[in-house]
Structures are given as structure tokens and as C-alpha cells.
Amino acid sequence: MAGTLIFSENPALVLELATAALEMDSGPVYALVINNGPQAEKLSNHGLAVLSVDEPGMSSFDTAGCAQAVAQTAGQKDLSMVLLSSDRRGKELAGRVAEAMHAGCLTDVKGFSLEGGQLAFTRNSLGGATLATQAIKTPAQVVAVSPRAFAPIAPTATGSIEAVKINVPASAVKLVETRSKAGDTVDLQAAERLVVVGQGVEDQSDLALVEQVAQALKAEIGCSKPVATDKKWYPEERIIGLSGKICKPALALILGVSGQVQFTVGVREAQVIVSVNNDENAFMNKIADYVLVADLKEALPELVRQLG
Ligand SMILES: Cc1cc2nc3c(=O)[nH]c(=O)nc-3n(C[C@H](O)[C@H](O)[C@H](O)COP(=O)(O)OP(=O)(O)OC[C@H]3O[C@@H](n4cnc5c(N)ncnc54)[C@H](O)[C@@H]3O)c2cc1C
Numbered sequence: 001m002a003g004t005l006i007f008s009e010n011p012a013l014v015l016e017l018a019t020a021a022l023e024m025d026s027g028p029v030y031a032l033v034i035n036n037g038p039q040a041e042k043l044s045n046h047g048l049a050v051l052s053v054d055e056p057g058m059s060s061f062d063t064a065g066c067a068q069a070v071a072q073t074a075g076q077k078d079l080s081m082v083l084l085s086s087d088r089r090g091k092e093l094a095g096r097v098a099e100a101m102h103a104g105c106l107t108d109v110k111g112f113s114l115e116g117g118q119l120a121f122t123r124n125s126l127g128g129a130t131l132a133t134q135a136i137k138t139p140a141q142v143v144a145v146s147p148r149a150f151a152p153i154a155p156t157a158t159g160s161i162e163a164v165k166i167n168v169p170a171s172a173v174k175l176v177e178t179r180s181k182a183g184d185t186v187d188l189q190a191a192e193r194l195v196v197v198g199q200g201v202e203d204q205s206d207l208a209l210v211e212q213v214a215q216a217l218k219a220e221i222g223c224s225k226p227v228a229t230d231k232k233w234y235p236e237e238r239i240i241g242l243s244g245k246i247c248k249p250a251l252a253l254i255l256g257v258s259g260q261v262q263f264t265v266g267v268r269e270a271q272v273i274v275s276v277n278n279d280e281n282a283f284m285n286k287i288a289d290y291v292l293v294a295d296l297k298e299a300l301p302e303l304v305r306q307l308g
Contacts (some may be wrong), residue, residue, distance in 0.1 A: 120135045276303075
């Protein structure tokens, strides 16, 4: 039993999972696609061997059904490793797939190494304060990989599409309506540049200046948790950190964030971190590449002037 099955509804994340699977080098790699002909086509054109399930009775929002589909497909192809994306839905799926396959399961995985011939996975632990290295002892393994932990696979020669038959009971839940989310739909994890608002931005009226800075840098705006949950200045989709998004931008400009570990876990892998804070001893400054010790009341207008 060897080989890897990768699955995510997000095609961009499938390409990242494919890189992880190929680097693990443990047999053939298949990408599962459920009820989505165009996605199967797209992934196969990218060079992946696609296993395509077409079960009109199955709803993609029904995680229990999806888990059965993943487990059954892995079983049919005798694949011992399942890689899923460690986003909200992928984490739920991981537990259910692991249960169906009697497999050990790890989520939030950021990398792996070979330890004595066995795969060992690195993942955040203790609220992001440490990186743990853990191995799964069961023959079947389910691993949910953090978005952006691996680069997307480059396109190769045309792959293939193979139809797979599975037997999943009709969903007990009926999809009544699908509506796109009104308002804010930013994808912070895909952003190349981030400007992050912390509680050091003291007045809501200063957000106009933050937006000008973000526009000048062509950056998306994220925030620390209290800025969204207590002040309600931004929606919770924009929280960076343990309870929000783990991001890996090229540049993170951090405005008035103290740098508690629950926050820093969300930006510490940025290529360049710039911290603006009036406290030179702020934890945030310790992981920043550049520090501006300044009051944001003065620094924000100056940043707008300099970048404008
Ligand atoms: C289980 C759990 C999960 C959590 N998850 C998250 C998470 O995902 N994301 C998150 O952000 N937090 C999270 N938190 C909260 C986290 O611990 C911190 O409380 C939070 O990050 C603090 O936000 P902050 O840095 O914006 O505010 P503060 O800690 O209040 O820091 C404000 C900073 O601004 C500076 N400052 C103040 N005034 C000025 C000024 N005029 N000019 C310049 N600088 C100034 C201060 O020196 C200070 O460093 C979590 C907490 C728990 C317990």
C-alpha cells in the first residue's frame, strides 16, 4: 500500500498539495475531484492524474459524504496517504476521513522530513509558540497541509482523468440556496503584501490613512483580533493569527501590534516584516526585519506622504 490521494475543493490548494505529495515521493499521486468536470479538466491539463467522482446525489457541502468519497477512493486505489488542505473545511474533513480509514491524522502541517525512513511532519503547537515534529504510526495517514506551506506545482505534460465509482448514501441534508457572501471577501492568504492594523491605531478615523498606505503599497489590509472582535473596525475575515489567517506575504507592514504569539504565528513567515510601534520593546519588533519606533499619529501621515 503506497501512493497519495490529494483533495481540496480549491484548485489552487490542490496544486500546492501536489507539490507536497511529489516531494514526499511515496508512490503515485492522484488528485480527487468530486462532481466538478471543469476542475477535473483543469487539473488534468496541469499534468495531474485525476480521479473524478460524478455522484449527482452527493452534495459537496456535505463533509460526511465527501469524507466517504475520499476514503473509498483511497481504498479502491490502495493509497495509504491522503493530503487535504488545512483550511476550515479541510480540517473537518481530515478528522472524518481519518476515522473512515482508521488512520492517524495531523492538521496544520507546514513541512515534513524523513526520520529513520519514516515521514515526520512539522506543525504549530502550543498555540503557535512552538513547532512540533510528529509522525503518524498507523499504516494509513491523513495529513492536512497549511495553505501556502508549499509552492504550487508547475504545469507538466497533460495528465489524465479516470472516472471512479463510489457508494455514498444520499446526503441527509438538503442544500436550499447558495448565496455569495455580501461585502468583504478578501483572500489575505493569497496577498503578496499586507498592511496590518493593531490597537496602536488608536482612532477609527486614522483607517483612511491606513487605506492610503495600503493602496500605495498595493497591499491588502489585515488586522489583529481585538481590532475586529472588540472594535469591530474590520470583519473577522481580516484577522491575522491563530484564530484567523496564517499568511506568508512578501511584505507585512505591521502598525501598532504588540506581537503576542497568537498574532505572530500568522505573519512570522512573511519575507519582510516592518513594525511601527511607539514601544521599542514590543514583542513584534523582535521578529521584525525593520522597526520604526514612532507614534502612529505622526508616522501614518508621514508614510502617506513618503509613499504617495
Ligand atoms: C486563544 C487565543 C487566540 C487568539 N488569537 C488571536 C489571533 O488570531 N490574532 C490576534 O491578533 N490575536 C489573537 N489573540 C489575542 C492576542 O493574544 C493579543 O491580545 C492581540 O493580538 C493584541 O492585539 P494588538 O497587538 O492589536 O493590541 P495590543 O496588545 O493592545 O497592542 C497594541 C500595540 O500598539 C502599540 N501602540 C499603542 N499606541 C500606539 C501609537 N499611538 N503608535 C504606535 N504604536 C502604538 C503598543 O505599544 C502595543 O505594542 C488570541 C488570544 C487567545 C487567548
